[in-house]
Amino acid sequence: AQTVTQSQPEMSVQEAETVTLSCTYDTSESDYYLFWYKQPPSRQMILVIRQEAYKQQNATENRFSVNFQKAAKSFSLKISDSQLGDAAMYFCAYYRSGNEKLTFGTGTRLTIIP
């Protein structure tokens, strides 16, 4: 079974600084997707960024970028120029192509220090 591990229950960063959230996963599949979701206090899940496993290039979305290391099964999220609105729970998630199911990590609570 696929597992997703987030080893940092909590992280904090000064506003305008950069922070990296870690995620590792375990799979024997070759065709899959990885995601970072944000869950703010409203509890609405928001997709932050997506990475296709077959793509070598790391995905970027404005201030958000990932470091995808397929061989190491590592998928970290870098948030640049942190803003107060970035404060939330961040979940790493795994999706096996054709399986439909998302497997979530345990989450990292990110606090932004003004």
Place this chain on the structure above:
Amino acid sequence: GAVVSQHPSWVICKSGTSVKIECRSLDFQATTMFWYRQFPKQSLMLMATSNEGSKATYEQGVEKDKFLINHASLTLSTLTVTSAHPEDSSFYICSASSGLASYNEQFFGPGTRLTVL
């Protein structure tokens, strides 16, 4: 973007009663809907997957007779918690996806907080 709504957003009920939660895809047809449960400060745990017109597929350890899921149309799925007890108190989140591609994005509802007294 695709919008998924849930109703109610929160509900309080007495132990032993049943509660129904609705999940609607507002601007797309959802061939598949998912129900998750989230305990405080924990991750989302998939409870079941439902396809329109078919019986739901429950994850291991989820009581299908307690958590009744109906996906009667391409825009509506319901989760009924039968004979609710305090341990059923949780945050329930649905998501919906469409299409038969190798990857179908799940769009999440805002969640329903259930408190059983």
